[in-house]
Every structure is written in structure tokens, then in C-alpha cells.
Amino acid sequence: MASVAARRMVVENEEPEPKDVQRPEAMRLLEALLFASKEPLDDKTLAARLPAGVDLKAALAALQAEYAARGVNLVRVGGKWSFRTASDLSWLLTREAVQPKKLSRAALETLAVIAYHQPVTRAEIEDVRGVSMSRGTIDVLLETGWIRPRGRRKAPGRPITYGTTDAFVSHFGLEQLSDLPGLDELKGSGLLDGRLPPGFAVPLPSDDPALHEDEEPLEPGDLDLGLAPRAEPGED
Amino acid sequence: MASVAARRMVVENEEPEPKDVQRPEAMRLLEALLFASKEPLDDKTLAARLPAGVDLKAALAALQAEYAARGVNLVRVGGKWSFRTASDLSWLLTREAVQPKKLSRAALETLAVIAYHQPVTRAEIEDVRGVSMSRGTIDVLLETGWIRPRGRRKAPGRPITYGTTDAFVSHFGLEQLSDLPGLDELKGSGLLDGRLPPGFAVPLPSDDPALHEDEEPLEPGDLDLGLAPRAEPGED
Amino acid sequence: MSAEIIQFESDVVVERASDEPALVVDVEGFEGPLDLLLTLARQQKVDLSKISILALADQYLNFIEAARKLRLELAADYLVMAAWLAYLKSRLLLPDSDSPEAQSAEEMAAALAFRLKRLEAFREVAQKLLDRPQLGRDVFARGDPEPIAEIKHPQYSATLYDLLTAYAVQRQKQALGKVRFAPRKVWSLAEARSAIERLIGMSADWSCLDDYLISYVVEPELAASVRASSFAATLELVREGVLDLQQHAAFAPIYVRKHVPGPAPAKGADATPSAAVKQ
Numbered sequence: 001m002a003s004v005a006a007r008r009m010v011v012e013n014e015e016p017e018p019k020d021v022q023r024p025e026a027m028r029l030l031e032a033l034l035f036a037s038k039e040p041l042d043d044k045t046l047a048a049r050l051p052a053g054v055d056l057k058a059a060l061a062a063l064q065a066e067y068a069a070r071g072v073n074l075v076r077v078g079g080k081w082s083f084r085t086a087s088d089l090s091w092l093l094t095r096e097a098v099q100p101k102k103l104s105r106a107a108l109e110t111l112a113v114i115a116y117h118q119p120v121t122r123a124e125i126e127d128v129r130g131v132s133m134s135r136g137t138i139d140v141l142l143e144t145g146w147i148r149p150r151g152r153r154k155a156p157g158r159p160i161t162y163g164t165t166d167a168f169v170s171h172f173g174l175e176q177l178s179d180l181p182g183l184d185e186l187k188g189s190g191l192l193d194g195r196l197p198p199g200f201a202v203p204l205p206s207d208d209p210a211l212h213e214d215e216e217p218l219e220p221g222d223l224d225l226g227l228a229p230r231a232e233p234g235e236d
Numbered sequence: 237m238a239s240v241a242a243r244r245m246v247v248e249n250e251e252p253e254p255k256d257v258q259r260p261e262a263m264r265l266l267e268a269l270l271f272a273s274k275e276p277l278d279d280k281t282l283a284a285r286l287p288a289g290v291d292l293k294a295a296l297a298a299l300q301a302e303y304a305a306r307g308v309n310l311v312r313v314g315g316k317w318s319f320r321t322a323s324d325l326s327w328l329l330t331r332e333a334v335q336p337k338k339l340s341r342a343a344l345e346t347l348a349v350i351a352y353h354q355p356v357t358r359a360e361i362e363d364v365r366g367v368s369m370s371r372g373t374i375d376v377l378l379e380t381g382w383i384r385p386r387g388r389r390k391a392p393g394r395p396i397t398y399g400t401t402d403a404f405v406s407h408f409g410l411e412q413l414s415d416l417p418g419l420d421e422l423k424g425s426g427l428l429d430g431r432l433p434p435g436f437a438v439p440l441p442s443d444d445p446a447l448h449e450d451e452e453p454l455e456p457g458d459l460d461l462g463l464a465p466r467a468e469p470g471e472d
Numbered sequence: 473m474s475a476e477i478i479q480f481e482s483d484v485v486v487e488r489a490s491d492e493p494a495l496v497v498d499v500e501g502f503e504g505p506l507d508l509l510l511t512l513a514r515q516q517k518v519d520l521s522k523i524s525i526l527a528l529a530d531q532y533l534n535f536i537e538a539a540r541k542l543r544l545e546l547a548a549d550y551l552v553m554a555a556w557l558a559y560l561k562s563r564l565l566l567p568d569s570d571s572p573e574a575q576s577a578e579e580m581a582a583a584l585a586f587r588l589k590r591l592e593a594f595r596e597v598a599q600k601l602l603d604r605p606q607l608g609r610d611v612f613a614r615g616d617p618e619p620i621a622e623i624k625h626p627q628y629s630a631t632l633y634d635l636l637t638a639y640a641v642q643r644q645k646q647a648l649g650k651v652r653f654a655p656r657k658v659w660s661l662a663e664a665r666s667a668i669e670r671l672i673g674m675s676a677d678w679s680c681l682d683d684y685l686i687s688y689v690v691e692p693e694l695a696a697s698v699r700a701s702s703f704a705a706t707l708e709l710v711r712e713g714v715l716d717l718q719q720h721a722a723f724a725p726i727y728v729r730k731h732v733p734g735p736a737p738a739k740g741a742d743a744t745p746s747a748a749v750k751q
Contacts (some may be wrong), residue, residue, distance in 0.1 A: 029679075031500075032612075035612070035614055035615065036613075036615045037616065038615040039615075040616075083614075085618055086616070093619075094621045094622070095621070095622045096622075096623050097625065098625050099625060099627065100626075100627050100628075101626045102629075103628055103630050105638065108634055109639070109642050111635065112635050112636070112639030115541055115635065115639070116639060118575075128643070128646065129642055129646070130645075143626060143628075144628040146628075171629075171630075172630060172632045172635060186640050189637075191637060191640035191641075192643070192644055193644065195648060196647055197648070200643075202643070236559055
């Protein structure tokens with residue numbers, strides 16, 4: 001304890017900054033109280049904890065002014081005082097972390113169908129996959145940034161059509177979408193075997209962003225329906 | 237420090253108000269980071285969060301000087317930085333005080349032996365204290381989070397070695413382990429040498445997380461024996 | 473050494489019977505024999521380095537004796553120390569003779585003094601440590617820290633191979649695994665009945681049912697279904713008295729006509745099949 005006091009003496013002697021010397025003790029006390037408190041404190045609580053005779057209002061005002069330009073400000077919220085990080089520094093208190101995630105098999109399969117069969121509606125995806133699709137699958141794929149809603153099919157119910165994005169092409173190292181291997185290549189690489197029924201076809205996808213004849217554009221509101229939380233803006 | 241002095245000169249020549257205007261942004265950022273953090277932050281962490289090109293050392297020194305006379309001080313504990321209330325204001329903060337679990341004399345002495353003699357085995361602790369140690373003593377200390385099993389001594393029986401944690405230096409406000417009070421006297425009187433009784437190979441306490449030559453690492457199972465319920469995982 | 477201890481212990485046993493006023497012995501207040509020794513040493517009120525180990529050993533042994541007299545349970549640590557001190561005492565009293573390899577009595581005494589000093593030193597630093605401003609007792613960290621918010625960016629990864637495999641596997645599965653049940657083409661009973669009713673209305677003469685059917689059976693695969701349904705419908709209509717039905721032999725063509733009320737149908741004259749079925 002003594003050493004702390006001694007140290008302070010030394011500091012004050014070395015550095016005769018009149019500002020600090022004249023800084024009222026009440027400001028030190030308030031500073032410590034507000035710093036250590038688990039919750040914001042109101043005037044009444046502060047007054048009760050400070051020695052008698054302290055001009056609380058003046059001390060708070062002085063403290064607030066002193067911290068106004070700092071990285072930490074003395075703020076009053078709901079009639080209570082607390083130190084808070086300066087609002088312009090909120091970026092400092094966030095950390096961006098990359099979280100590696102693995103696509104589920106359903107998502108990967110859906111993505112593949114979208115890639116080959118685009119523009120494709122949900123019902124068409126389900127038809128190709130032979131299973132109905134959970135809502136989350138499209139959401140996850142939208143989150144990857146690899147698919148996007150392209151437009152709406154000119155058909156009853158005007159279902160949304162999906163297609164892949166530039167991010168898809170670049171993630172999978174394709175120069176263009178038409179580089180996706182076709183039927184013969186898939187057969188040649190052994191991914192598809194010979195036991196395929198006649199008439200089996202693999203579509204040749206195109207990444208022409210222009211809408212097809214049977215598509216009509218999305219309306220502005222379509223993207224706000226939560227249908228495409230992370231659709232890439234400006235991508236067409 | 238030189239730059240701090242220089243800056244202070246400038247400050248003193250100017251009017252009182254420009255002080256804050258002139259205050260480098262780095263100090264604001266550091267202030268915000270250190271105020272916000274629950275744990276002390278080391279130089280590396282701080283540097284990583286600050287814009288490139290900031291003279292961290294100078295900014296920290298300036299900040300420390302600035303806060304030295306305040307109700308909240310910037311202190312260095314265990315090589316990390318943290319704001320703490322000024323130690324002369326403990327009377328003000330009794331409401332914030334958490335009633336610490338009172339350590340028994342046996343536990344306190346054992347803690348001291350571990351702190352000053354680390355890395356140290358149970359047998360060595362017993363040798364200093366001249367009494368066999370009850371199982372509970374180590375448990376109580378492990379529970380405080382101030383000690384941790386470090387490794388195993390390369391000796392018959394491969395006894396576990398104990399050392400202190402970051403929480404220990406932080407709790408007792410030690411800038412580094414060599415700031416343990418009375419360490420120099422202890423060392424000067426040859427009482428840490430272990431000249432007479434064998435067994436103390438390390439003349440100076442060290443919480444260097446790196447294992448000593450006569451230590452080998454704990455195996456994963458060692459920590460599951462309930463020996464270290466709160467060993468700090470990230471401590472290296 | 474063992475002789476000494478036995479001697480010592482038998483003394484105690486003898487003395488236990490006596491009714492001397494007991495010393496106040498509080499063994500629970502001590503942290504082991506070294507602590508007890510340290511406390512006794514402090515009573516000598518001299519620097520630990522100048523302490524008389526011999527006197528200390530006597531004091532300790534007296535203490536133990538007193539404790540035993542009171543039938544206090546003493547931890548093994550205390551008894552081991554007593555034994556060691558009794559041994560040390562005998563070595564200090566007797567001139568050091570043989571066994572040059574053994575520690576001298578003076579060295580042993582010095583080692584004990586060292587341990588006492590060391591324990592006292594650790595006591596002091598422990599107290600000094602405790603007197604430091606402690607976090608949460610004397611100094612405080614920010615009471616309401618603002619945690620660093622972690623913004624997690626999920627990063628998905630998949631390879632082209634994953635993608636192509638996923639595509640090929642499901643296409644293949646779908647292509648091969650899809651069992652298509654061709655919709656079974658049947659002529660329902662109701663269809664047959666209404667068709668026959670309409671057909672019968674066209675002619676009151678005997679007609680071969682198959683003739684009627686043929687005009688309906690466009691696709692060959694429907695023939696069986698049409699025949700079966702229409703036959704069942706015909707029987708039903710006969711029962712209801714709407715139709716007459718006749719067949720010459722098993723598997724011969726079946727003739728039907730609109731029911732002609734009255735006696736059994738004329739036979740032979742018009743060379744129509746004879747065995748009219750009437751129910």
C-alpha cells in the first residue's frame with residue numbers, strides 16, 4: 001500500500017501537470033466505482049458510496065467531459081452511469097472468425113442439381129433428386145454464396161428459379177459453367193456407369209445470366225422475403 | 237519512454253484542452269481494448285488488434301503514465317496489461333469485493349512453496365514443510381485456479397510437478413514471477429538453493445510454461461484424475 | 473539408535489502412570505513437527521542460526537512425552553521426528569567416532585537448522601504474498617467488461633469431385649432405381665355396364681358379345697380387361713332381367729340380346745343357339 005502511495009508521489013513530483021494535480025479526488029473515486037461496478041450506477045447509489053460533501057454532479061460532469069474524447073466514455077443510460085467503449089470503436093471489439101463448415105450430402109446433391117439443371121425450380125430439383133427438399137437446404141446453399149435466385153418460372157405458382165453464381169464457378173475451379181463435365185465425361189471418369197436407361201441425359205448448363213424465355217425477373221420484394229438472405233447484390 | 241516524454245513536452249507547451257486532441261488514436265484504441273477486456277491482454281494480442289505501424293510500447297507507457305494518478309491504473313500482470321482500480325481505493329469498493337475463500341495455513345504455505353520453488357513435486361513440498369500433505373490441500377489450491385500440474389519429474393515414480401498459473405500472477409498483481417515478494421532475500425540467504433537437502437534443482441522459480449529438462453509432459457489421462465479440475469487449458 | 477528410542481519410549485510408559493499436573497499441549501495448532509520445532513525454537517528467543525539444537529531436541533522430546541502422557545494421538549510425522557531428534561541428541565552427546573562416511577552430528581544439526589530457517593522464510597514470504605493487494609479484494613478489474621463479439625463467417629468447402637460425385641450418384645440412383653408402375657389400363661365394371669346397356673339398346677337380336685367389345689377394344693392389351701368386365705356386367709344385367717344370354721358350348725362365343733319377356737325364347741326357327749340362359 002505504502003509503495004503505491006510512494007509511487008504516486010514520485011509520479012506527481014516528476015510530472016507537475018497541473019491538470020492532474022488539481023483533479024479532484026472525487027473524480028478518482030467515481031472513476032474507480034464506475035469501473036469496478038458490475039452494473040450502471042445511478043446518482044443516488046453513487047452519492048451513497050462517496051464520502052459526504054462531494055459535489056457529485058460537478059464531478060460526474062467533469063469526468064464525462066474528460067472521457068468524452070477517449071476510447072472509453074462515461075455515458076448515462078436510463079439515468080444510470082457507466083463506462084462504455086466509445087461507439088466509434090465498436091469495430092475494435094469484434095473479431096471476425098472463419099468457421100469452416102462442411103456441406104451436408106443433401107446440400108451437395110442439391111447444389112449439383114442446380115448447377116447442371118439451372119435455371120431450376122424447387123419442384124424440379126425434387127423431381128431430379130426423387131426426394132423432397134427441406135427448407136434448410138436452400139438456405140444453406142444461399143449462405144455459401146454459390147447459388148442465387150435467378151427469377152421466377154412463368155408457370156402456375158410462379159416458382160423461383162435457382163442458378164449458380166460466379167462464386168460457384170470460381171470455388172470449383174471452373175472457367176465457366178459449361179466446363180462442368182457432360183454425360184460422356186462423367187461416364188468416362190467412372191462416375192456414371194454404363195447401366196443407364198436409354199434417353200438418360202445430362203444437361204449442358206449455361207451460365208448466361210440472361211433470363212430464359214420461360215423465366216421472368218424477380219421483383220424487388222422477392223429478396224426481402226427471406227428467400228435469399230445472402231444473395232449477392234448486384235449480380236445481374 | 238522517450239517519445240512519451242517528448243509528447244508530454246508538447247502537451248505542456250500547449251493549452252490544456254488540446255491535450256486530448258493531440259492524444260494519439262492508438263491510446264484511444266488501447267484504452268478501449270483494455271477497458272473492455274475481462275482478462276489481461278498481452279502485447280501480442282494488443283498488437284494484433286491495433287492498426288499496423290502503431291508504437292505499442294510507447295502508447296502503453298503513455299497510457300500507464302496517464303492513468304497512474306487516477307482511480308483506475310494500467311498495470312502489468314504476468315507480462316499482460318490490465319486496468320485495475322487503484323489499490324488505495326479498496327475501502328471504496330468493499331461492495332464489489334468477493335469474499336475470497338480463506339486459505340488454511342497449510343494451503344497458503346503450500347502455495348508459497350509452489351510459487352517460489354516451482355516446478356515442484358509433492359515430496360519436495362513436504363520436505364520444506366516437514367509434514368506430509370493431505371490430499372485436500374492440493375485440491376483446494378487447484379480449485380483456486382492458482383496452481384496447475386505442469387508435468388512429471390523425470391525421476392522414480394514420475395511425480396507430478398506443480399507450478400503457478402496466469403491467474404496466480406494476475407490475482408496477486410505480479411508483473412512477473414520474479415516480482416514475488418521477498419524472493420531476493422530468500423535467494424540471497426541460500427534458502428532456495430537446496431544446498432543441504434537435495435532435491436531442488438532449480439534455483440529460481442519459473443513459470444515458463446516450457447518444461448524443464450527434468451520434466452516431461454503430462455499425459456492426457458493425468459488431467460482426468462481430478463488432479464486439475466481447473467487447469468488452464470490455453471496456458472501456453 | 474533403536475536402543476535409544478526404546479529406552480525413551482519405555483520411560484514414557486513408566487511416567488504415564490504418574491499424577492503430575494499435565495502441560496497444556498495443543499498439538500492441533502501445529503502444522504507438523506517442523507512447525508512445532510520452529511515454535512519451540514522461537515521460544516529460545518535467539519537467532520535461528522545460533523540456536524542450540526541440543527536444547528531444541530530436548531524441548532521437542534519433552535513435548536512429545538507430555539503429549540503421550542495425555543494420551544494424545546500423535547501423527548506419525550511427530551513420532552518420526554522424535555526418533556530422529558533422539559538419535560541426533562545421542563550423536564551430539566557422544567564424541568564422533570567411527571563411520572567417516574556418515575554425516576557428522578554437526579552436519580545433521582545444521583541441516584535441521586537450515587530446514588527451520590527455510591520453513592520460517594517460506595512462512596514470511598507467504599504472508600508477504602498475502603499482504604499484496606489482491607484482485608477482487610483490494611483492486612478490481614472492470615466489473616462489467618464488454619466482451620469481444622465474434623462474428624463467425626461460415627466458410628463452406630467442397631471439391632469439384634464432391635460435386636460431380638454427388639450429381640452422378642443421385643442421377644444414377646434415380647435412373648436405375650425408379651420403378652415405374654405403368655398405370656394399369658382397366659375397363660371398370662361400371663364402364664362395362666354402361667357401355668353394354670347402351671349397346672344392347674341398339675339391337676334386340678342375339679348378338680355375339682365379342683362383336684360389341686371389339687368396337688371398343690382399340691388397344692390390344694385392353695382385351696382381357698374388357699372381356700372380363702363386360703362379362704361380369706352382362707351377368708349382372710341378366711340377373712336384373714335386362715338381358716338374355718346364351719352360349720352353345722364351353723368357350724363358344726356368348727350371345728346376348730335385350731330381354732324378351734314372355735315364354736322361353738323361340739328356338740330352332742331362326743337357327744339361333746338353343747341353350748338360352750335365364751336366371
